[in-house]
Amino acid sequence: MAKLVFLGRLADLAGAPEREVAPGPLADVLAALPRDLAVALLDERVRLALNGTLKTGGEAVVLSDGDELAFLPPVSGG
Amino acid sequence: MAKLVFLGRLADLAGAPEREVAPGPLADVLAALPRDLAVALLDERVRLALNGTLKTGGEAVVLSDGDELAFLPPVSGG
């Protein structure tokens, strides 16, 4: 299994800070999630970190067994 | 008697931080001091404080009995 990690308000939306998912292409993983959560995760301001490293390019993400993919919304000000 | 107070390097020059003097016009008081000390006290960068109040104008100072006149060289930087 792979793990999705939701930060900030995304954790509220997901109902939990983490979620186990089946490995595979990110598009397939998102398709299996509730639609409103999938839409929020795809927001262009949400950054991704795979196994602790920020994704910088737009290359496709494919989750392998044991991977951890974090969804990082914009950080808070003030 | 009146009191002269010497700050900073002026105290070294005077050999003591304070000195009792006879009341009277400042010119007379200075005339009775060692010449090198009198010259140092008259340096234009040395400010005067009479009884705790800075002298701002150029008016003549006349010391009365019990007066305290302080000589303040430029303060140290850094």
Next chain:
Amino acid sequence: MAIDVRLLDQPFNPGAFVGPFTHAHPGLGGVCTFVGEVRGGDGIEALELSHYAPLTLPGMEALARRALARFDLMGIMILHRTGIMLPGEPIVCVSSAATHRRAAFEATDFAMDHLKSDSWFWKREKRGGVWTWIEPRGQDHADLARWD
């Protein structure tokens, strides 16, 4: 001890860290310290800061290294709380030690500006029993532009 960066999940006394940090740099000229506290008023009952361990601490360490490279410092300490805090509790403490005062001021100012905007923290506030997430705000971008 040129860099000392920590995430703290319990209330802390800044002085208990600043003292040893200062003493670790004998011969310094000065230390500039900023301590930010959870603001009271406005009906705020609590603040919660969440972080993402694999990124947050490395990000703070990278910021400390940038400050050290940019200013003439002997050392810099960055402490940041996580978890739930009450009004009045310290949330952040940045301390810079330098031979010259200006460098200490600027490094602490720089680190605070960048901590607020560049760090991986997500905040929410509790008012009237309801938690609300805090969004990014414009002032932070203005603060950052000072260093460009």
Next chain:
Amino acid sequence: MAIDVRLLDQPFNPGAFVGPFTHAHPGLGGVCTFVGEVRGGDGIEALELSHYAPLTLPGMEALARRALARFDLMGIMILHRTGIMLPGEPIVCVSSAATHRRAAFEATDFAMDHLKSDSWFWKREKRGGVWTWIEPRGQDHADLARWD
């Protein structure tokens, strides 16, 4: 306690003053503190600061009031040593408490710049057993010009 200004003739621990100062201003956003220490190296054995009581403390109090009037502060504390100090001993501590960070930084910076140049202190340093008076220096005037 909007203003807390003191001359101290014995070694002091800045944290022992900053803590109570901070706690006296609940609801604040942040506190910026600068602590200056007697610099080591260069063969310095000791530093002596002399002052003139009727002017020095009132002058520091006037500076604190100016900072309070100029910046949006909840309070400002200025502590200054007098007498003979050894390298590593704190010589000055300025702490500003404010709702907003920028005001706290600027007030402490402002007070430090003016303390160094405007205050009635005379310093001498001891090297190799010989005391030498320290003259005013140009950098201070440059620092002050920042605030004009």
